[in-house]
Amino acid sequence: MILEQYYTKCLAQGTYYISSNGEAAIIDPLREVQQYIDRAEQDKVAIKYIFLTHFHADFVSGHVDLADKTGATIVIGPNAVTSYAFAKAAHLQTFTIGGISLQLLHTPGHTMESSCYLLRDEQGKEQALFTGDTLFIGDVGRPDLAAKSELSVDDLAGHLYHSLRDLILPLPDHIIIYPAHGAGSACGKNMSAETSDTLGNQKKTNYALAPSLSKKDFIKELTTGIEPPPAYFPKNVWMNKGVNSSIDEVISRGITPLKLAAFKALAEDPEYLVLDVRSPQEYTAGSIPGSWFIGLDGQFAPWVGSLIENIDQKIILITPEGREKETVTRLARVGYDNAQGYLIGGFSAWKTSGFEISSIENVTAQGFIDGLEDGSIKNPIDTRRPGEYESGHICSVPLHTLSLVLEEVKRLNSEKIYHIHCAGGYRSVIFSSIAKANGIKYAVNVEGGFGAIKKTNLKNQKIVATSNCSL
Structure with a gap:
């Protein structure tokens, strides 16, 4: 056996x-x-x-x-x-x-x-x-x-x-x-x-x-x-009770190579979502305006399923070279079968063309704490899950959990600067990318997230393992 x-x-x-x-x-x-x-x-x-x-x-x-x-x-x-x-x-x-x-x-x-x-x-x-x-x-x-x-x-x-x-x-x-x-x-x-x-x-x-x-x-x-x-x-339950497109067909369509002009035309079409699956560091350094970041080297498929509301969404991809098929396969695992292709040459092709690019500023964990301390950081955000937040968080930082980001951004002020952290720096970049795609102009990512924050000189910033910061 x-x-x-x-x-x-x-x-x-x-x-x-x-x-x-x-x-x-x-x-x-x-x-x-x-x-x-x-x-x-x-x-x-x-x-x-x-x-x-x-x-x-x-x-x-x-x-x-x-x-x-x-x-x-x-x-x-x-x-x-x-x-x-x-x-x-x-x-x-x-x-x-x-x-x-x-x-x-x-x-x-x-x-x-x-x-x-x-x-x-x-x-x-x-x-x-x-x-x-x-x-x-x-x-x-x-x-x-x-x-x-x-x-x-x-x-x-x-x-x-x-x-x-x-x-x-x-x-x-x-x-x-x-x-x-x-x-x-x-x-x-x-x-x-x-x-x-x-x-x-x-x-x-x-x-x-x-x-x-x-x-x-x-x-x-x-x-x-x-x-x-x-x-x-x-x-996904509904799909598992029925007959779906062949995985071979889904992958074949999703790994269609797109030249720059064709990709740009689709990126400007509101029916298409540009999904960037590179690393958080690469995305924050430069990205296509309006694109969403959900990195392959994380819980990619579950976050795709949680955040992209329309399972039939048409998607075009920015991927690391050689990982196009992997990306389409992992999208299909959670039923996102409508990937339409990827940009030949990836983000580098977009950048060298002279087209507009976007970026997200990063701040170190100590810089984040220092900013809370001196008042220069006024709008911090914790994007973790409620259970994580309740097990330990900074009293002055409110929770805006990533899974609810599309609702959360509606309550944010497009003109304010938001400093965003999660546990390690992956989810905060996802939150920042979606916030910017939905009209929030200024999003700053806290490098290393809460894990790095706990290792800083916290000064007067209090971390509590309860939602009641008065304790």
Whole structure:
């Protein structure tokens, strides 16, 4: 038996490849499916099944493309409804892959079709559980994504409580838990950076599995402090229930090379968004006026999905040389299939042409503190998440979280100078770029963010681990 985890850091997502005796299965595939086909060919096996743990909200799965290319059967648990052919599996139904088997455990709660798959080896011994978003390492799935008028968030949390208690906790301690996500995903609150663990250790360390936790307390714990889901989540669920454009078609269109004149004409068309995916340092030094920055070397795809409201938005790209295909692929992972091409020669081609360029001033963390101290900095902004802000922030700096930037900029004064920081300098440049694209003339980026700020001479600036600065 071969079992391999394909972990994608940008999405904090795990796909699983399992093979035995000439057959293979894929669990929760990403959209770019050729990697799984290549692996199966390398191992001289045929992909027999494609298992979904549920309809994912945070990425578009490649199950339909993979089934079309391999002839494999898509398997989804009870309550699933789609526009494509699939095998709707029953609770405890078993599927054989060579000499091993996967048994579906219907575990509603995160969503109502959510299921886990219990792996038994050639000797019939339980070895692993693929838990999707039902059970993470250190956490469990959020219960609010599938809430409807007839099924409340509390109802879903209650279902999850029983799924965990009745079906997962009784399993042997030695089995390995393989979840769909890890730290950085918005599908839970407190996920570990570890991508697998024994069930026995999770029983000891995962708050949601504590034996003393009553159903009432579990529901309260699970439903408290959940941030609103990113706006693209329901759109990705809808896409995962339907048939989408082939990833090959999406990539082919997105990597169309555009000459300078053609690119400039599209950049001036209000239907197009110029997306610059270079580093924060490169973007602040010079960019195309009106372009948005979301850097590839960060949580690129989730921020694209959270901030670009129209999933059908026409996008043209400024990329580092050689990373055009990567950019289009990562856009497609979250359903942004309408990339129309990239500028040949990148930003350098734009700059050497003599066209207008924009830039964002940077200030050091100490310069930021000094400016707060002497009053020269009057409009500071913290762009982190509410939980980060509450765990520690400068009393004189208000929160304008990045995920709400399009609403936040409407409350800003276009003539004022805003000094903007996040945790490390990535999100603050995103915020600054979108603010400038929406009429804010003066945005200054604080280099190194809050991490650097904490290391400065704070003088009279007070950092508190509470929202109440009077303490």
